[in-house]
Amino acid sequence: EPEVTQTPSHQVTQMGQEVILRCVPISNHLYFYWYRQILGQKVEFLVSFYNNEISEKSEIFDDQFSVERPDGSNFTLKIRSTKLEDSAMYFCASSGIRGRSYGYTFGSGTRLTVV
Amino acid sequence: AQSVTQPDIHITVSEGASLELRCNYSYGATPYLFWYVQSPGQGLQLLLKYFSGDTLVQGIKGFEAEFKRSQSSFNLRKPSVHWSDAAEYFCAVNTNAGKSTFGDGTTLTVKP
Numbered sequence: 001e002p003e004v005t006q007t008p009s010h011q012v013t014q015m016g017q018e019v020i021l022r023c024v025p026i027s028n029h030l031y032f033y034w035y036r037q038i039l040g041q042k043v044e045f046l047v048s049f050y051n052n053e054i055s056e057k058s059e060i061f062d063d064q065f066s067v068e069r070p071d072g073s074n075f076t077l078k079i080r081s082t083k084l085e086d087s088a089m090y091f092c093a094s095s096g097i098r099g100r101s102y103g104y105t106f107g108s109g110t111r112l113t114v115v
Numbered sequence: 116a117q118s119v120t121q122p123d124i125h126i127t128v129s130e131g132a133s134l135e136l137r138c139n140y141s142y143g144a145t146p147y148l149f150w151y152v153q154s155p156g157q158g159l160q161l162l163l164k165y166f167s168g169d170t171l172v173q174g175i176k177g178f179e180a181e182f183k184r185s186q187s188s189f190n191l192r193k194p195s196v197h198w199s200d201a202a203e204y205f206c207a208v209n210t211n212a213g214k215s216t217f218g219d220g221t222t223l224t225v226k227p
Contacts, residue, residue: 031213043159043205043217056214091158095213104215106151108158 002026006092006107013082013114021077021110023092032075033093033104034067036060043091049075082114117142117208121218128196129226136191136221138180138206147209148189150180153220154202162204165189176200201225 005024013019025032034046048055049067066078075094079086089111093104118141128134140146147166151159163174170182180191189206206218 033213033215035215042219043207043215045214045216048213093159104159104161106159106161 002105004092004094004105004107006090006110008110009108010111011113013112015084015114016081019079019082019112021079021090021092021112023075023077023107024073025075025092025094026096026105027073029094029096029105031055031095032067032069033095034077035091035093035106036088037091037109038085038088046077046090079112082112084114087112087114117146117210117216119206119208119216119218121204121206121221123221124219125222125224127224127226130198131195134191134193134196134200134223136204136206136223138189138191138218139187140189140206140208141187142208142210146189148180148182149207149209149215150174150178150189150191151205151207151217152176152202153205159205162191196223196225198225198227 007022032049035043037043045058047057047061047067064080068076089109091109092107095104120139122137149164150162152162153159162178163172163180165172165182173179178193180189182189203220203222205220207215209215
């Protein structure tokens with residue numbers, strides 16, 4: 001079964017450093033998403049991406065965040081200057097059609113720890 | 116704005132017993148509803164989805180869910196729980212744009 005792949009599985013970074021979280025969505029999917037889950041809390045929407053541009057973003061997704069699809073296979077989330085409160089599990093997801101009627105395929109996540 | 120409420124933070128059932136996890140949603144249009152399961156340290160796996168048609172939907176791993184519009188509910192059920200079902204379960208509702216709003220989750224513990 002096709003999978004969404006995320007790397008690394010765990011990243012530790014110092015506060016103020018830039019991090020890039022990487023995702024390889026399912027190859028024929030067109031819609032891409034990032035979600036995060038702070039430990040013990042609910043899964044929160046960050047951003048959706050389609051046709052090389054952001055479709056929607058949440059209040060969490062401020063100027064410190066950016067997304068990119070640099071080539072035909074990768075989808076990245078960059079945090080420019082990490083803060084302690086950015087520590088969370090970050091999930092990438094993709095779907096083949098507009099997500100409303102179709103559950104996403106989620107990756108297994110990247111656990112980001114900011115120290 | 117859409118929202119999802121999972122009233123039960125933690126549920127414990129005995130292996131072999133039946134299970135029902137509650138989910139209530141708020142959304143202005145016809146909802147598209149999902150249940151996901153998350154094992155510790157793992158990603159989110161789609162169990163089942165509802166977007167139209169029969170109000171009782173079947174999913175993977177023997178789970179089913181019933182959509183009740185009058186109650187704004189989408190409860191997840193399983194007739195006989197296995198120890199491997201212990202995990203966290205999330206209900207979610209999608210907007211037209213595909214954004215998912217998740218509930219807080221329900222942690223399921225299975226007693227031997």
